[in-house]
Amino acid sequence: MPPADRDALRWLTRKLDALSPLTEADHQALAALPNSVRRVPAGAHLVREGGQTPDCCLLVEGYACRNKLAADGGRQIVSFHLRGDLLDVQHLLLPVADHNVLTVTEAEVAWIPKTDLIALTRNRPAIAEALWKDSLIDASIFREWVLNVGRRDAKARIAHMLCEFIARCEKAGLGSAQGFELPMTQEQIADATGLTPVHVNRMLRALADEGVIARDRRHIQVADWPRLRLVAQFDPIYLHAAA
Amino acid sequence: MALRFQPATLDGNYGDEEAMLVLNDGRILAVLSRLGPAHDELEGCWFLEKGFGALSEGVDGTFADMAAVEAWIGRR
Numbered sequence: 001m002p003p004a005d006r007d008a009l010r011w012l013t014r015k016l017d018a019l020s021p022l023t024e025a026d027h028q029a030l031a032a033l034p035n036s037v038r039r040v041p042a043g044a045h046l047v048r049e050g051g052q053t054p055d056c057c058l059l060v061e062g063y064a065c066r067n068k069l070a071a072d073g074g075r076q077i078v079s080f081h082l083r084g085d086l087l088d089v090q091h092l093l094l095p096v097a098d099h100n101v102l103t104v105t106e107a108e109v110a111w112i113p114k115t116d117l118i119a120l121t122r123n124r125p126a127i128a129e130a131l132w133k134d135s136l137i138d139a140s141i142f143r144e145w146v147l148n149v150g151r152r153d154a155k156a157r158i159a160h161m162l163c164e165f166i167a168r169c170e171k172a173g174l175g176s177a178q179g180f181e182l183p184m185t186q187e188q189i190a191d192a193t194g195l196t197p198v199h200v201n202r203m204l205r206a207l208a209d210e211g212v213i214a215r216d217r218r219h220i221q222v223a224d225w226p227r228l229r230l231v232a233q234f235d236p237i238y239l240h241a242a243a
Numbered sequence: 244m245a246l247r248f249q250p251a252t253l254d255g256n257y258g259d260e261e262a263m264l265v266l267n268d269g270r271i272l273a274v275l276s277r278l279g280p281a282h283d284e285l286e287g288c289w290f291l292e293k294g295f296g297a298l299s300e301g302v303d304g305t306f307a308d309m310a311a312v313e314a315w316i317g318r319r
Contacts, residue, residue, distance in 0.1 A: 198282065198290050198305065202257040205281055 008037045008060045008110040011084035018171075019137075019241050020130035029124055033117070035110040040103050047088050047101035055111035057087040062107025063183040067191065068099045076149075077192035079141060080104065080165065080184065082172045089135060092118055105183045137240045144238045149194040152233065157193040158203040159232035162213070166222065167236050177222035207231070246272075246316065248309060253292070263289065263309070265316065273298050275312065278305070 013030045016022060022030075037060065040046070046057050046064065064081040078099065081087055087101045092114055103109075121128035141164075148160050165182075169175045182189075186197045186204075193200065207213045212228050214221045222228055249264040253276055256262075261277040275289045282288075288305045289312055291298070297319050306312045 196290075198278065198285070201282055202259070206257055 008035060008058065008108070009033055011060060012058050012086065015084040016127060016130035016134070019133040020126050022126050022130070026124050026126050029120055030127065033112050033120065035112045037108060037110045039106065039108050042103055042105050042107075044103045044107075045100060046103065046109060047091070047097045047099075049097055049100050051097045052095055053088065053091055053097065053114075055113055056089060056092060056117050057101065058110040058112060059083055059085045059087055060108040060110050063104040064101060064107060064109075065104050065184075065188065065192070066099050066101050075191045076194070077188060078145060079138070080192065082168055082174060084172055086131075086134065089131060089138075092121075092131075104188060133241065137242050140238045140240060141242070145192075154193075154195055154199050155203045155206055156232055157195065158189065158200060159207060159212070159228055160234055161189065161193055162220065162222075163229055163232045163234035163236075164239070167239060168242055171242060177225050179219065179221045182218045182220055244317075246313060256292075259290070262292070265312065271295055272316065273312075275306075 009031055013022070013027055016030070017027075035058070036055075047053060049068070059081055061083055064085070064087055065077045066079045066081070066087070067075050067077045069075055087109075088097065091097060121131060144160075144164075148157050152160065166175075166177050166180065169180060170177075175181075184192070186200045189195075189200045190197045195203075204213070204215060207228070208215050210227075212222070212224050212231060214223050228234070244267055247266045249266060251262040251264050251274075253260050253262040253274075256276055258279045258281055259276040263275045263277075264271055265273040265275065273294045274292045276292050278285045278288050278290050280286050285305055288307055289309065291304045291306075294300075298316065304315065306315065
């Protein structure tokens with residue numbers, strides 16, 4: 001494992017610092033984590049269900065998702081991820097991957113040895129608390145997605161996905177409701193919302209026709225944020241410190 | 244199986260109102276809609292809005308024409 005790429009790790013530090021205030025010594029310990037940075041194309045598997053990984057994966061640039069597959073090949077995307085997200089923090093303690101992690105766009109990822117991260121959590125309580133909070137917020141987002149896919153209508157599901165994505169991008173300094181590029185395809189949005197790509201296209205068009213959003217292909221501008229939130233039934237409380 | 248195709252109109256279907264009911268001995272097997280220009284390269288294709296019975300599960304289909312629909316139902 002090469003020496004630490006401090007630049008790659010600053011996104012992790014920034015995220016954990018927001019979750020639990022870190023000391024200067026914590027910052028230094030995080031920056032010293034050994035890691036290996038790699039560029040990967042869109043659609044690359046970072047973690048495979050059933051696999052065992054010795055390293056934890058930090059997303060440094062680009063977008064990723066987690067998915068699970070049904071026996072008939074149906075895909076369910078269960079979360080999207082942005083710069084600064086640890087994509088498989090649960091594998092610090094759970095030995096076998098229970099889902100897949102893939103890149104949505106071309107991405108840069110930093111692989112950090114699990115043993116080093118575990119040692120860090122044992123020596124640095126604030127870092128352990130931040131990682132714990134990160135896992136709890138992940139679980140909260142999963143609960144919201146179950147509600148979204150199980151009990152909201154098609155338009156609300158799409159609107160909610162947009163609201164969450166915008167809120168998280170704003171927090172990560174990656175864009176705002178004034179205008180952003182949706183990194184995912186309509187097929188991926190369909191897989192995340194339990195709809196077909198045809199329905200996703202219809203709902204995006206309906207939101208545009210109603211003046212809630214303006215869009216040009218993947219470029220989205222929220223024209224009426226209160227209305228989008230209303231359509232989505234979006235209450236960001238479930239994002240806790242992630243937004 | 245005696246399939247019958249009956250043209251219909253779907254209410255409020257975001258511009259894809261032209262529809263077709265697929266019936267087998269008077270029972271509805273599927274409701275399809277014809278995709279409009281907003282669907283780019285899928286314009287003109289038939290989209291399975293809802294399947295029933297043997298067509299109700301694990302289906303996410305668009306079809307170039309009704310012959311393709313008929314062939315697909317035959318395989319199910």
